[in-house]
């Protein structure tokens with residue numbers, strides 16, 4: 344994956360709170376949901392609110408009722424040529440008895456035209 348240069352479409356930075364890699368244009372970290380102070384004003388906050396383009400929810404429950412099971416949740420992203428560009432293990436764990444995990448996967452998009460470049464110093 345080729346990283347975009349700062350100020351370009353798709354450029355990234357580290358969230359100062361959770362250290363996740365996020366879009367440079369993000370006003371709110373999608374991971375920890377902290378508001379990020381730099382690079383925006385009240386109008387741009389509204390304009391840069393991401394839209395949920397796609398979302399799926401599911402519940403993981405071991406087959407056979409009360410049997411124990413281990414699980415691994417993996418997200419894989421492919422480009423238009425079906426080449427893998429990202430693979431991330433999001434969570435692993437175990438389910439005992441009738442325990443279950445509910446998961447939600449969402450893809451958010453935002454309008455690049457609404458992106459406010461970082462302040463020049």
Ligand SMILES: [Zn+2]
Nearest residue numbers: 358361372375
């Ligand atoms: Zn964060």
